[in-house]
Amino acid sequence: MNFVSLTFWVSFAALLVLYWAIRRKGFQNILLLAASYVFYGWANPWYAVMLGLSTTGDYFLSLGIKRNPARARVFLVLSLLLNLGVLGFFKYYNFFNAGLTGILTSLGLQGDFFLANILLPAGLSFYTLKKLGYVLDVSRGVLEPTEDFISFALYVSFFPQIVSGPIDRFQKLFPQFQQARIWKMDNFYSAWPLLIMGFFKKIVVADTVKIIVDRVFELEEPSKLLLIAAGLGFTLEILADFSAYTDISRGISYLLGFETTENFNRPYLSLTPTDFWNRWHITLSNWLRDYIFFPLRRALLKSRFKQTEWLVLSVPPIAAMFASGLWHGAGWTFVVWGLYYGVLIAAYQAAGIRGNWQPTNKIKLVLAWLVMFAFIVFGWLIFRASSLGWLVNVILHSVWINGRNDLVVVIITLSMTLFYAVPLTLKIFLDRLSSQHFAFSIYYALLTLGIIIFVSSASPDFIYFQF
Amino acid sequence: MKSFVQYVLCVIVLIAITYFFVPAFYGVNYPKPLGPEFDPAIRKVYEQKIDQTQPDIVLIGDSTAATNVDPVLLSAELNQKVDDISEVGAASTLWYLIIKNNIVTAKHKPAYLIILFRDSMLTTPDYRVQGSYFQQIDEFANNDDKLLIQLAFVNKMNWLEKLADQYLPPYGSRLKFRATIDGAMRKTAPRWLLQCEPACVDVALSKIFSADNFVSKIMSDAVNSANQYLYAPQNLDFEYQVDRSFLPEIIRLCKENNIRLILVRSKTFTFSAQSPAPRALDDYVNQFASYAARNDVPFIDLSDDPRLTRDLFLDPVHTNLTGRALFTHLLSELLAQYIR
Numbered sequence: 001m002n003f004v005s006l007t008f009w010v011s012f013a014a015l016l017v018l019y020w021a022i023r024r025k026g027f028q029n030i031l032l033l034a035a036s037y038v039f040y041g042w043a044n045p046w047y048a049v050m051l052g053l054s055t056t057g058d059y060f061l062s063l064g065i066k067r068n069p070a071r072a073r074v075f076l077v078l079s080l081l082l083n084l085g086v087l088g089f090f091k092y093y094n095f096f097n098a099g100l101t102g103i104l105t106s107l108g109l110q111g112d113f114f115l116a117n118i119l120l121p122a123g124l125s126f127y128t129l130k131k132l133g134y135v136l137d138v139s140r141g142v143l144e145p146t147e148d149f150i151s152f153a154l155y156v157s158f159f160p161q162i163v164s165g166p167i168d169r170f171q172k173l174f175p176q177f178q179q180a181r182i183w184k185m186d187n188f189y190s191a192w193p194l195l196i197m198g199f200f201k202k203i204v205v206a207d208t209v210k211i212i213v214d215r216v217f218e219l220e221e222p223s224k225l226l227l228i229a230a231g232l233g234f235t236l237e238i239l240a241d242f243s244a245y246t247d248i249s250r251g252i253s254y255l256l257g258f259e260t261t262e263n264f265n266r267p268y269l270s271l272t273p274t275d276f277w278n279r280w281h282i283t284l285s286n287w288l289r290d291y292i293f294f295p296l297r298r299a300l301l302k303s304r305f306k307q308t309e310w311l312v313l314s315v316p317p318i319a320a321m322f323a324s325g326l327w328h329g330a331g332w333t334f335v336v337w338g339l340y341y342g343v344l345i346a347a348y349q350a351a352g353i354r355g356n357w358q359p360t361n362k363i364k365l366v367l368a369w370l371v372m373f374a375f376i377v378f379g380w381l382i383f384r385a386s387s388l389g390w391l392v393n394v395i396l397h398s399v400w401i402n403g404r405n406d407l408v409v410v411i412i413t414l415s416m417t418l419f420y421a422v423p424l425t426l427k428i429f430l431d432r433l434s435s436q437h438f439a440f441s442i443y444y445a446l447l448t449l450g451i452i453i454f455v456s457s458a459s460p461d462f463i464y465f466q467f
Numbered sequence: 468m469k470s471f472v473q474y475v476l477c478v479i480v481l482i483a484i485t486y487f488f489v490p491a492f493y494g495v496n497y498p499k500p501l502g503p504e505f506d507p508a509i510r511k512v513y514e515q516k517i518d519q520t521q522p523d524i525v526l527i528g529d530s531t532a533a534t535n536v537d538p539v540l541l542s543a544e545l546n547q548k549v550d551d552i553s554e555v556g557a558a559s560t561l562w563y564l565i566i567k568n569n570i571v572t573a574k575h576k577p578a579y580l581i582i583l584f585r586d587s588m589l590t591t592p593d594y595r596v597q598g599s600y601f602q603q604i605d606e607f608a609n610n611d612d613k614l615l616i617q618l619a620f621v622n623k624m625n626w627l628e629k630l631a632d633q634y635l636p637p638y639g640s641r642l643k644f645r646a647t648i649d650g651a652m653r654k655t656a657p658r659w660l661l662q663c664e665p666a667c668v669d670v671a672l673s674k675i676f677s678a679d680n681f682v683s684k685i686m687s688d689a690v691n692s693a694n695q696y697l698y699a700p701q702n703l704d705f706e707y708q709v710d711r712s713f714l715p716e717i718i719r720l721c722k723e724n725n726i727r728l729i730l731v732r733s734k735t736f737t738f739s740a741q742s743p744a745p746r747a748l749d750d751y752v753n754q755f756a757s758y759a760a761r762n763d764v765p766f767i768d769l770s771d772d773p774r775l776t777r778d779l780f781l782d783p784v785h786t787n788l789t790g791r792a793l794f795t796h797l798l799s800e801l802l803a804q805y806i807r
Contacts, residue, residue, distance in 0.1 A: 440474075
């Protein structure tokens with residue numbers, strides 16, 4: 001079920017009435033859990049079955065870690081095998097898709113049915129990281145495993161987050177599941193601006209810019225300028241698309257009485273790669289930082305390599321970003337995109353420009369921003385390219401501009417990107433005003449008008465569904 | 468609380484403004500009848516062509532018909548005058564409109580009308596009616612065609628869309644709003660910076676985004692992905708879909724005008740051993756064949772012909788030149804039994 005569908009909102013309205021009518025937190029949690037499984041299994045009930053099985057597995061493994069400390073390592077390894085095995089298998093499905101289909105077909109099974117309809121559960125990457133974080137925290141003694149299966153299962157499957165995050169920590173959501181919840185109008189007042197912003201970014205900005213961006217990336221050999229223009233378009237599209245999902249997810253959570261984590265904080269104003277990852281997909285960055293970056297850095301500092309500063313500086317970010325690339329997909333474009341950020345972070349750190357670096361004057365500030373923005377756009381080119389070969393070919397062999405027709409298309413692409421970026425840029429300035437300011441109301445009313453004009457009954461999926 | 472109330476008031480004021488703006492700017496008064504607004508003019512290009520060329524057989528389809536069938540060869544093999552009026556991007560809605568407003572209105576009535584289609588195309592009236600396809604449809608339609616509006620548009624609307632379409636100008640006239648915004652996007656900057664007028668912009672876009680410039684695999688994937696709608700479970704439920712489609716009306720129009728309708732299902736490679744066709748497609752085709760037989764409409768199914776191999780196709784649906792010749796030959800062999 002898609003957040004941008006009437007079916008979802010009608011079902012959600014019914015759920016909301018029932019949920020707030022119940023009043024008892026235990027029943028509210030059961031209702032939310034049931035709703036989450038219906039939401040997740042809507043496209044294919046097998047998704048929900050798989051989610052239930054893996055959740056049950058991790059629930060008992062984490063309890064095993066607590067109850068049987070002598071065998072904690074075994075339970076941890078089993079959980080890692082379960083989660084990384086399932087994630088790895090499905091992520092790299094494309095590599096063995098044809099072979100596996102052949103085997104299934106030869107066994108008299110309709111291979112396509114199994115592979116296309118069962119073996120590609122949306123949101124698997126998101127809920128796997130949630131479960132992994134939980135089990136790792138339990139094994140490190142940071143977290144006491146819960147015996148409340150309903151709350152644990154609800155944490156993993158919480159429907160506003162299951163398909164595309166945010167990847168909230170157990171420590172953030174579990175206490176909220178344990179609290180009594182009664183309806184307050186404040187829930188609604190926190191939710192409505194997020195919902196309108198989310199719908200606007202998805203329906204008006206992302207889905208519109210996507211049309212021309214997709215076309216350029218499907219060309220055999222676009223000119224370099226056209227590629228840059230489409231790269232700028234995609235830079236806007238992916239932010240609008242992904243942050244829209246987060247906004248809607250957070251808005252829905254507020255309506256249910258929960259506060260979830262903000263996932264984006266003006267990422268394109270970043271001055272360094274570390275700064276960018278502190279602002280972009282924040283919950284994923286935090287996960288990578290806490291479970292890959294820091295443990296690796298600590299291990300290196302304790303090892304015989306501790307004197308080799310460049311190694312301590314470069315290996316953790318490169319490994320964390322490599323994992324991020326792999327997490328996004330099985331293609332080489334994602335792997336290289338991850339490594340690209342790893343190398344960038346290491347290079348900036350080697351140059352003495354760390355995450356908290358601040359320029360000393362405005363010229364340096366503008367230059368640092370421009371350089372970082374160029375790096376971000378180039379990163380998205382790698383991410384969006386249909387293949388690395390295609391991108392390398394365009395960079396090495398394509399002309400800068402291929403005549404007047406090409407220039408016209410470049411101008412159209414840039415003007416579309418600029419036009420649809422204006423409302424999001426305006427929001428940065430509006431955020432400096434009080435939320436009670438009249439300008440806010442006019443702004444959101446105009447966004448609503450935009451949504452009504454651009455809404456279509458056939459909205460494409462959110463980009464991040466595929467991860 | 469205060470900001471939400473202010474917001475609601477602002478939305479009400481903005482919508483109230485559109486009640487004055489839309490009639491003045493777009494000429495549409497609210498509340499309006501359900502469905503899109505069509506331009507009153509109807510393009511008569513095929514009516515004129517048919518009257519001019521006086522064909523015995525008219526072939527209609529989408530790009531598949533244009534690439535897979537060679538009308539000259541077909542004409543020679545059948546010894547009949549053949550006119551191909553296929554349109555790229557067409558589907559059953561556009562075919563219905565061309566039949567109703569161009570073919571049966573021509574002074575010269577062709578003896579045969581062949582529709583070349585793929586799988587469930589003839590019973591999915593909402594396939595290829597939005598976006599740029601809408602402009603294509605608008606050329607052959609006007610607001611008097613209630614059946615068109617009902618089958619291709621209104622039937623797919625939910626209660627909320629129906630309400631908004633009639634009473635909410637920003638929604639009901641959203642296509643016009645979007646056309647204005649898109650037009651400004653496409654034309655303003657090129658005009659200022661390059662003195663490139665709208666016609667020049669259209670040429671630039673069509674040249675840069677011509678089919679030859681796309682990565683063939685991506686094009687093939689795009690064709691496949693767009694076609695997936697034809698295989699959605701509800702679209703393969705023939706009994707449910709047929710009365711909600713233009714097929715009965717197309718049959719009626721042809722019979723009323725003494726035009727022998729022949730339906731031809733084209734070969735596609737959308738599915739493979741690795742990715743088999745949904746089982747419901749077989750049931751659909753069987754029911755389609757029975758329906759055609761009940762209505763005395765010849766149905767030719769080329770989809771299973773083993774002589775049409777994958778190497779004869781450029782992508783899952785379009786043949787290459789060798790494939791075109793073979794496809795035309797096979798079609799003419801099968802048509803011969805119905806055409807005298």
